[in-house]
Amino acid sequence: MKLTILGSGSPEAYARRASSGYLLEVAGHRILFDCGGGVVSRLVEAGFRPSDIDYLFFTHLHSDHMMDYGRLVHAAWDEGGTPIKVFGPEPIKEITSKLFGRNGLFVHDLIARTELKGSQEVWLARGGKLPRSWPAPEVIEIEPGFAFEERGWSLSSCAVPHAQPFLTCMAYAVNDDDEKFVYSGDAGLTKDLEALAQDADTLLHWCYRLSDEIQVSDFMRETAPTPPEIADMAKRIGVQQLILTHFRIHMDQAERYGHALRELREGFDGPSHIAEDLDEYPIAAANNPNWKPKRLCRAIDTS
Numbered sequence: 001m002k003l004t005i006l007g008s009g010s011p012e013a014y015a016r017r018a019s020s021g022y023l024l025e026v027a028g029h030r031i032l033f034d035c036g037g038g039v040v041s042r043l044v045e046a047g048f049r050p051s052d053i054d055y056l057f058f059t060h061l062h063s064d065h066m067m068d069y070g071r072l073v074h075a076a077w078d079e080g081g082t083p084i085k086v087f088g089p090e091p092i093k094e095i096t097s098k099l100f101g102r103n104g105l106f107v108h109d110l111i112a113r114t115e116l117k118g119s120q121e122v123w124l125a126r127g128g129k130l131p132r133s134w135p136a137p138e139v140i141e142i143e144p145g146f147a148f149e150e151r152g153w154s155l156s157s158c159a160v161p162h163a164q165p166f167l168t169c170m171a172y173a174v175n176d177d178d179e180k181f182v183y184s185g186d187a188g189l190t191k192d193l194e195a196l197a198q199d200a201d202t203l204l205h206w207c208y209r210l211s212d213e214i215q216v217s218d219f220m221r222e223t224a225p226t227p228p229e230i231a232d233m234a235k236r237i238g239v240q241q242l243i244l245t246h247f248r249i250h251m252d253q254a255e256r257y258g259h260a261l262r263e264l265r266e267g268f269d270g271p272s273h274i275a276e277d278l279d280e281y282p283i284a285a286a287n288n289p290n291w292k293p294k295r296l297c298r299a300i301d302t303s
Contacts, residue, residue, distance in 0.1 A: 001283035019064035027152025037067035051081025058088030059185025077135035089168035160187030231267030
């Protein structure tokens with residue numbers, strides 16, 4: 001398995017970090033976890049096409065985890081790709097219909113692209129056929145506890161505390177024959193998440209709060225753990241590699257970033273990192289103590 005960070009940030013507009021998006025390659029399949037703003041651009045910068053995505057799993061439906069959903073589906077459709085298989089909590093079907101249905105957001109664009117003679121000629125020249133159907137991702141609504149099996153890998157899930165009761169929020173684990181990857185989504189620390197992440201080769205965990213933030217509400221204290229708290233949990237349950245993500249702008253100030261990284265590495269024995277966009281990680285990195293994250297080059301601006 002291999003993980004590519006496509007978005008390591010938050011809802012804040014930020015050149016350094018797109019919003020949440022993580023590409024996992026396993027057994028010949030490409031799985032995208034969440035699709036926040038800027039993720040599709042990062043996907044292309046990483047050398048992939050939107051139509052390369054086989055599966056999309058949403059942890060929850062906050063905007064910073066699904067803002068680029070419409071862009072991904074539209075771009076994959078325009079490339080002539082097979083429909084993406086989309087899994088997420090309710091109401092992802094309603095959202096999809098409101099984007100691509102006959103009365104949806106893209107209705108005027110899609111009518112023009114499929115019915116205008118010039119657009120039809122362009123589509124035919126690219127190898128397409130007429131009549132041209134509209135985007136139709138295969139959408140399945142799921143709940144915590146959902147499990148899935150595919151050739152060469154399996155997926156399981158649990159509920160995590162974040163934005164209930166307004167949003168259903170989930171974490172995911174992916175296993176193949178040799179490795180285990182866990183993505184927390186936006187999550188407070190819970191026994192269910194610990195059970196899901198037990199002995200994971202890599203745990204990718206959100207970090208929305210640093211330990212030096214004194215003015216903290218009870219809600220944030222319960223749902224947004226600090227680097228030392230995450231490190232302690234990961235060490236206790238046998239995680240081999242720990243990656244923190246979802247960093248906010250103020251958390252990237254040099255002194256605060258450095259302090260967070262020191263706390264993480266003081267509390268966790270294995271390889272540990274703060275994710276950056278376009279970082280690439282092998283899931284079983286702990287097997288190679290000399291390994292370091294690979295930073296993919298962003299596309300060169302030739303304008």
